Amino acid sequence: MEQDKRNILHLDLDTFFVSVERLRNSQLNNKPIIVGGTSDRGVVSACSYETRAFGVYSGMPMKMARRLCPEARLIRGDMDQYSKYSHLVTDIIADEAPVYEKMSIDEHYLDLTGMDRFFGTLKWSKELRQRIIKESGLPISFGLSKNKCVAKIATGEAKPNGELQIASQEILPFLAPLSIRKIPGVGNKAFQTLRTMGVDTIATLRNVPPDMVARVLGKNGEDVWKKANGIDLSPVKPYRERKSIGTERTFNNDRADTARLEEIIAAMTEKLAFELRRKEKVTSCVTIKIRYANFDTHTKQQRIPYSAMDHQLIKIGRELFRKVYDRRMRVRLVGVKFSHLVHGAHQLDLFEDTSEMVRLYQALDSLKNRYGDHIVHKALSMSGRKVVGR
């Protein structure tokens, strides 16, 4: 579709985790707040605007954030609460919008193309924003433009708690003075590469031949150049199936006791496998990730017949861990991921699965469904469980 005819709205909840915490405890209003792993080795997952003045940003090591802003109140964070509020917002959007894409826990794209015939898109967007603020109590910003990329950049400029419309003739002048860092898809590395070339603002990037950008940034380069020119034809995808589930854990102290590491992996696997079974899904690919003390990160994965059974997945997880852990170095992080998920059930094996085992799983799962998944687990994962947490 022609870009000029499209109207894309990007909605982003401001400092989402912090806002949720403030909603639940009004004493936190207007105080510097950091949400993230509270140990020295954790990272900042969200921080309030008050802390940003000190140079804190999300993704920064907690230790550094604490040094920069010692006054900040540290909060461990409660993912369950955050997803609850996120759902609340999604429900409001689903109620109003024709097509929406949930990009992440706090971001949504809406395709409003064609709605300007009946409502002014800006008026409609403002009303939607007010409704979200009123009903959820969370501050939210939006950017409205002709494509996803410009809408997202506009939201970034509108923040905090603002709104911005960039009409099609304003796109190029709007982008021109901005830093190339603001283009979605330009990460730290691409930013530095371009900086060394003397490219700083989007206006400069526009003048670089697209071939050259593609040469230095790889296959992503052409897209980046197009985005710098306000061109982004990616559609708003209404529905995104969760393609994988996973969990990972950074330790307080690096560790090398393989027996314990295997227990932790078993505990993670058990927890994820239950999650699969609860959602009536099965996986066909298991990935184990480890990060050594020197931050070298290695992963190993294996395709398996569709399964959601602890005992099979734990065995595969253990084998993969033994393969991937091949250096005599302490480990900082381990993670387990299941991908290639499909909705379905486990096909029982004539020679391996017994009816007793199936009933055992069913009994365990019904206990977990009723009393929570911490109520019963394998002895093997007992100690690993403490590290993984509930």
Place this chain on the structure above:
Amino acid sequence: MNFVVSSTDLLNHLQAIAKVISSKNTLPILDNFLFELKSNVLTITASDLETTLVTSMEVENAEGEGVIAVDARRLLKLKDTSEQPLTFNINTETLSVDILSESGKFSKVEQKGDDFPQPHEVDETKKTEIALPAEALLTAINKTIFATADDDLRPVMNGILFTFSADYMTAVASDAHKMVRYRRTDITSEQESSFILPQKPAQLLKNLLPNDESEVKIVFDHQNAIIEFANFVQVCRLVEGKYPNYDAVIPKDNPYRMTVDRLDIYNKLKMVSGYANPASNLVKMSIAPNELKVSAQDLDFSMSAFERLKCEYEGEEMEIGFKGVFLLEIIANISSTDVFVELSDPSRAALFLPVEKDDDNEDLLMLIMPMMVNQ
């Protein structure tokens, strides 16, 4: 050596054995047919090292004797020519082969026949010999081959297990999710013996065996088998190893029995399984007295389907899940008008049995493991 042969006659023999030639051979010589002429009999061999097929035919105007390996791909192009006598002029010294047709000539330098690998041999001291009608072996393969596995981790299950005893011959195939046991009480052997025939030679036999009472002779040891019938000989390597104890996993006392019309359930399942998730292919059967409901759904693409059909059932109401393709394969391979489905609970194997037999000597049992469905 020289001989004259009818092109269609030769082609029939070549095509019968050509399927053994693998498209990705490790040895280039295996892309050839081995021709061996002795008096007026031409023996043609094709092989993929594991399996060797040999056929023989009479030729006219035969002169001389010898062996030569002839390019298979080019020779098989005969299928596009009309029926005509072909004259082969072969010089085993220079390896030149001239084929004279009615209106042309085809020449190529071929390869030495002696380079062609010899078929495996059966150890004379350990061999067992069995003779049975071709029809019995063919039916046994036809009924079981679909259930063989394709699993590198459990190679024994990639074949059909044949066992011979004083009471019956049994053919068993299973991929650990479904299983077929086909028995023939009219075929017996005083000596207890068994072998596992891999999938490829079984498939080749399926295409070659005549469906009649003619005799098939099987000679085998623990490694190889020689199967002779009509004017063919198949020499193949067997799967070595111990087949899992399949008898132990066949439920002996499934208390509930359902009777359904086979074609009815087949057609309805086929339709319904199209609406299942393509990867897991889960189809649920909800069984109640007098009514069976088959249903499927795919939440990812929000589609669902169900069909009801009549059944006779006495027992507890039950919901049990199966892989749709397995169910279809099982039902397609039973030939009676009605089938019995014997069940005990949703986590145990279900048995599928024909209600009436084609032949009194036959005993067919099919088994399928359910999928674990949340209750």
